[in-house]
Amino acid sequence: MFALLAFVSSALALASGVAADFIPAGTAAHIFSTQNTSLALAPEAATPNAYLEVTLPGDGSSADPSAFYIVSGSGVPSQIAYGDWCITAKGVVPESSSQILYIAECDASDPAQFWTLNENPSTISNADGNCITLGRPANGVSVVLDFCEDELQAHQLWVPKAVSA
Helix, strand or coil, X not given: CHXXXXXXXXXHHHHCCCCCCCCCCXXXXXXXXXXXXXXXXXXXXXXXXXXEEEECCCCCCXXXXXXXXXXXXXXXXXXXXXCCEEEECCCCCCCCCCCECEEEECCCCCHHHCEEECCCCCCEECCCCEEEECCCCCCCCECEEEECCHHHHHHCCEXXXXXXX
């Protein structure tokens, strides 16, 4: 009887749709664009207020600016950090001249630094209903904040992959 119960529990867990790429709390991950799977999110420089862009991923070490830590894990609001800096939407307005995302000193009390790595669709959204968006999938292109919308979804899909250095 116990074996049957264990089998049913395992089958239900698999059927629940938990993504294989689920990122546990505190794990480093490269966050790849689905438009060009060789490009990952990274700050343009390892300095505060650097714009967020896509680039070829690094080696996953602590010095790799494309290896972000998902502080609380995927599926829940979390800061996405590189060192002491977090991706932020503070002062960023979708569809304006100030829509480019950037990194700033991590502040756990700042709601503009909290993002949810969603499973289906695989977007990265904030509490305001905005998504991290990539217009053109090319190395060095800035990443912007835009409204989470069906017609933009192809530009808003991301695949996090845990890294090990």
